[in-house]
Amino acid sequence: xxxxxxxxxxxxxxxxxxxxxxxxxxxxxxxxxxxxQSDYYGGMISTFTIQNYIDVFDxxxxxxxLKSIFIAxxxxxxxxxxxxxxxxxxxxxxxxxxxxxxTLVMVPFLTNSLIRMYGWLVLLRKSGxxxxxxxxxxxxxxxxxxxxxxxxxxxxxxxxxLPFMILPLYSSxxxxxxxxxxxxxxxxxxKMKTFFKIIVPQTLPGLFNGSLMVFTPALGYFFIVxxxxxxxxxxxxxxxxNQFLTARNWPFGAAISIVLVLITSLVIIAYRKLGGKMExxxxx
Amino acid sequence: MKKIGENLYxxxxxxxxxxxxxxxxxxxxxxxxxxxxxxxxxxxxxYDLFQNSTxxxxxxxxxxxxxxxxxxxxxxxxxxxxxxxKYSFKGKNxxxxxxxxxxxxxxxxxxxxxxxxxxxxxxELGLFTLILAHICFCIPFVIISVRxxxxxxxxxxxxxxxxxxxxRFQIFTKIIIPxxxxxxxxxxxxxxxxxxxxxxISYFTAGPGAxxxxxxxxxxxxxxITPDVNALITIMLCFVFVLLMVSTVVQLRRLKKEVxx
Amino acid sequence: xxxxxLRIEHLKKSFGNKEVIKNxxxxxxxxxxxxxxxxxxxxxTTILRAIAxxxxxxxxxxxxxxKDVTMLDPKYREVNxxxxxxxxxPLMTVExxxxxGLKMKKVNKQExxxxxxxxxxxxxxxxYEKRKPKELSGGEQQRVSIARGLxxxxxxxxxxxxxxxxxQKLRKSMQLELKQLQKKLGITFIYxxxxxxxxxxxxxxxxxxxxxxxxxxxxxxxIYEHPNSLYTAQxxxxxxxxxxxxxxxxxxxxxxxxxxATLKIVSHGWCVGDALNILLRPENIKIILKEKxxxxxxxxxxxxxxxxxxxxxxxxxxxxxxxVMYLGNDKLYSRGQSVYITWDIxxxxxxxxxxxx
Numbered sequence: 001x002x003x004x005x006x007x008x009x010x011x012x013x014x015x016x017x018x019x020x021x022x023x024x025x026x027x028x029x030x031x032x033x034x035x036x037q038s039d040y041y042g043g044m045i046s047t048f049t050i051q052n053y054i055d056v057f058d059x060x061x062x063x064x065x066l067k068s069i070f071i072a073x074x075x076x077x078x079x080x081x082x083x084x085x086x087x088x089x090x091x092x093x094x095x096x097x098x099x100x101x102x103t104l105v106m107v108p109f110l111t112n113s114l115i116r117m118y119g120w121l122v123l124l125r126k127s128g129x130x131x132x133x134x135x136x137x138x139x140x141x142x143x144x145x146x147x148x149x150x151x152x153x154x155x156x157x158x159x160x161x162l163p164f165m166i167l168p169l170y171s172s173x174x175x176x177x178x179x180x181x182x183x184x185x186x187x188x189x190x191k192m193k194t195f196f197k198i199i200v201p202q203t204l205p206g207l208f209n210g211s212l213m214v215f216t217p218a219l220g221y222f223f224i225v226x227x228x229x230x231x232x233x234x235x236x237x238x239x240x241x242n243q244f245l246t247a248r249n250w251p252f253g254a255a256i257s258i259v260l261v262l263i264t265s266l267v268i269i270a271y272r273k274l275g276g277k278m279e280x281x282x283x284x
Numbered sequence: 285m286k287k288i289g290e291n292l293y294x295x296x297x298x299x300x301x302x303x304x305x306x307x308x309x310x311x312x313x314x315x316x317x318x319x320x321x322x323x324x325x326x327x328x329x330x331y332d333l334f335q336n337s338t339x340x341x342x343x344x345x346x347x348x349x350x351x352x353x354x355x356x357x358x359x360x361x362x363x364x365x366x367x368x369x370k371y372s373f374k375g376k377n378x379x380x381x382x383x384x385x386x387x388x389x390x391x392x393x394x395x396x397x398x399x400x401x402x403x404x405x406x407x408e409l410g411l412f413t414l415i416l417a418h419i420c421f422c423i424p425f426v427i428i429s430v431r432x433x434x435x436x437x438x439x440x441x442x443x444x445x446x447x448x449x450x451x452r453f454q455i456f457t458k459i460i461i462p463x464x465x466x467x468x469x470x471x472x473x474x475x476x477x478x479x480x481x482x483x484x485i486s487y488f489t490a491g492p493g494a495x496x497x498x499x500x501x502x503x504x505x506x507x508x509i510t511p512d513v514n515a516l517i518t519i520m521l522c523f524v525f526v527l528l529m530v531s532t533v534v535q536l537r538r539l540k541k542e543v544x545x
Numbered sequence: 546x547x548x549x550x551l552r553i554e555h556l557k558k559s560f561g562n563k564e565v566i567k568n569x570x571x572x573x574x575x576x577x578x579x580x581x582x583x584x585x586x587x588x589x590t591t592i593l594r595a596i597a598x599x600x601x602x603x604x605x606x607x608x609x610x611x612k613d614v615t616m617l618d619p620k621y622r623e624v625n626x627x628x629x630x631x632x633x634x635p636l637m638t639v640e641x642x643x644x645x646g647l648k649m650k651k652v653n654k655q656e657x658x659x660x661x662x663x664x665x666x667x668x669x670x671x672x673y674e675k676r677k678p679k680e681l682s683g684g685e686q687q688r689v690s691i692a693r694g695l696x697x698x699x700x701x702x703x704x705x706x707x708x709x710x711x712x713q714k715l716r717k718s719m720q721l722e723l724k725q726l727q728k729k730l731g732i733t734f735i736y737x738x739x740x741x742x743x744x745x746x747x748x749x750x751x752x753x754x755x756x757x758x759x760x761x762x763x764x765x766x767x768i769y770e771h772p773n774s775l776y777t778a779q780x781x782x783x784x785x786x787x788x789x790x791x792x793x794x795x796x797x798x799x800x801x802x803x804x805x806a807t808l809k810i811v812s813h814g815w816c817v818g819d820a821l822n823i824l825l826r827p828e829n830i831k832i833i834l835k836e837k838x839x840x841x842x843x844x845x846x847x848x849x850x851x852x853x854x855x856x857x858x859x860x861x862x863x864x865x866x867x868x869v870m871y872l873g874n875d876k877l878y879s880r881g882q883s884v885y886i887t888w889d890i891x892x893x894x895x896x897x898x899x900x901x902x
Contacts, residue, residue, distance in 0.1 A: 082297065112483065123303065222484070449650060
């Protein structure tokens with residue numbers, strides 16, 4: 001009986017310690033300091049105030065919120081547009097080829113995302129490879145502004161987050177019965193109709209999953225905005241980063257983080273309401 | 285016609301996915317140091333790289349962090365997945381819910397919360413805090429991956445083993461672990477990928493003494509990047525690619541075996 | 546006197562507030578084939594798992610060969626279990642699966658190899674050593690799991706609905722094979738099933754359970770022909786039920802009024818006014834064309850089903866539907882025909898009606 005208890009202890013202790021020390025404690029602490037007051041030296045005064053939350057509703061910050069949500073939304077939409085034809089094309093291949101192609105999707109992942117952003121910098125800048133090639137071919141006379149603007153940020157976001165859409169959508173598509181598609185075209189449905197009436201409804205779980213996994217990180221990826229947006233642009237990630245590392249106003253940074261968590265929670269609640277399962281997330 | 289269109293599209297997307305990496309590999313062999321036009325082939329930057337102790341150290345740090353956090357999170361994740369599957373205890377539902385937080389929360393929130401707690405506990409930022417942070421966001425992915433395999437296992441199997449005289453330890457090591465291997469391996473692969481890919485959380489938890497390759501590149505972007513960084517990235521990519529090839533071949537073999545049955 | 550190999554005393558088991566086994570007592574003799582029979586949820590599997598040590602008990606004692614094992618881990622009990630879905634170790638070969646029990650006992654490799662060969666021979670699976678469970682049919686997997694359970698020479702082998710995953714035909718042949726195996730080895734089998742068919746064919750004794758309480762323990766013949774309760778009678782085999790009141794009692798015979806008819810039964814201490822259940826098995830009812838003096842009812846054939854080996858008739862007597870079964874295919878009777886039914890007085894099963902029925 002005693003060894004049984006010891007055994008149970010061994011199996012559940014690590015996860016309890018992990019969850020309480022590395023997940024619960026940090027989040028509770030952030031919640032706590034979001035009600036603190038900052039002093040002028042970058043420290044915190046532990047009094048209770050909701051001033052930080054009132055400050056969030058300043059017009060400057062509201063515009064950052066809106067811009068972040070806009071960028072994340074556009075990114076999600078473009079990822080969906082790119083991913084559907086992609087996973088459908090892959091699903092028409094032999095199982096072996098499918099496996100190899102999906103592994104190839106993962107390969108760029110294994111180099112760090114910041115390094116890939118550096119790659120895009122080399123490609124997109126005024127004197128970059130793309131402009132050089134296009135000018136060399138005589139397509140354009142003047143170099144295009146492909147970065148230090150919204151285009152650059154969106155390219156970076158879509159590029160970084162695309163696999164998060166492709167993976168769940170692919171596993172969703174591979175569960176669609178191919179006979180159903182045959183039956184549909186057999187009954188005279190057009191391609192468009194088959195897509196919207198059969199494929200989309202059956203792949204909704206993957207679509208929701210992918211959208212969640214693209215939308216929420218896009219709110220916080222400050223380094224993409226830093227590198228490809230050129231420091232002029234700002235999303236929530238940059239705002240939080242600045243409050244913590246530059247302005248050293250931790251309580252305000254914490255308050256923005258909590259608002260970000262609330263936005264994320266709304267997205268997750270919507271995901272669950274739409275029938276999404278938590279265990280499908282991150283199962284890539 | 286349809287086939288050609290489809291294949292063309294696939295090629296296009298793969299070009300999009302690989303372009304930024306290919307361009308860095310290409311420029312690692314470029315005689316010009318400006319990363320603008322390919323002028324000629326050279327291995328000069330690889331030679332330079334081995335003189336650059338800052339870069340080498342950041343590579344070393346990256347590998348240490350990825351290696352240690354993968355191993356630790358795989359071990360803890362596997363034990364936890366089995367514990368959560370087999371035992372019930374007070375607060376288990378809360379634990380299960382909390383586990384998804386690192387998966388869905390924006391990384392920056394996790395990053396600054398860990399930073400705050402490190403400050404609160406007066407932990408000096410460095411390799412240790414960095415590794416701890418990586419372990420923190422890798423564990424849930426391992427648990428999810430292992431759990432999906434666990435749920436497919438007939439619960440009578442461990443009872444059968446116990447009935448035949450196996451001790452709890454023997455059941456876990458001789459019966460359960462081998463059956464969980466596919467889940468453990470894919471969990472470990474996921475952890476490794478996430479650790480190598482991470483920028484945001486590392487940015488807040490690394491501290492000055494623990495520069496990893498991405499953090500090094502990040503600070504160099506502002507001051508100007510030397511082409512030996514390209515060489516370093518190329519070397520790392522080769523290393524990762526070989527690792528991935530091995531794992532894919534293993535998985536394909538298994539797939540083939542299953543098909544032939 | 547036969548030797549008691551397993552004794553269960555006052556066994557109780559609760560899950561939460563629900564008591565699923567209530568004061569269960571049972572002696573199992575060496576070398577017998579005992580079946581725990583009952584519908585799902587009756588507690589039969591719970592008892593099996595308690596014997597194996599897979600679940601703890603709330604109260605009571607379990608003795609194996611005289612030794613109290615109630616608190617012991619499965620490892621230390623000289624019993625082995627065959628599970629419903631075989632529970633073979635998927636990554637091990639047939640050989641490794643069967644040898645697992647000996648390996649855990651640290652028997653040397655050569656001895657294991659020898660014993661595994663014997664077991665393979667016993668279950669007719671020579672040449673399958675290197676295969677994995679996935680490469681075997683359901684029946685073959687079942688044989689492996691039986692061999693795996695027997696290699697440790699258990700004092701009792703526990704089988705938890707081992708044939709339920711097999712198809713009808715295979716199940717029949719496995720029933721015979723299991724029974725032969727058990728006789729040959731002389732090992733005590735405790736067999737759990739919900740199938741009365743399996744219980745009747747294979748067992749030396751049947752324990753019929755309902756809601757965690759023993760209804761009857763007897764040989765198949767006795768339990769079928771002399772059930773001690775309406776539940777037992779109706780659980781095992783089909784029967785036609787008549788409910789009536791005793792109207793006349795003599796030394797040898799007793800008369801019971803049932804609806805419009807009066808039936809004659811053998812006296813067994815019944816008194817006038819007793820409420821009785823009278824049961825007739827379908828195969829004991831005979832069809833005749835001319836009325837007899839007693840125990841004859843008139844009716845009309847409303848349905849006729851032929852299943853190859855036998856014919857089943859449904860006969861309406863007054864408002865009651867009576868099932869009659871006879872071997873073969875006698876075309877003499879057809880739907881709509883008016884006939885008489887009768888039976889031997891010894892074939893009636895008579896039970897006192899309980900107040901709650």
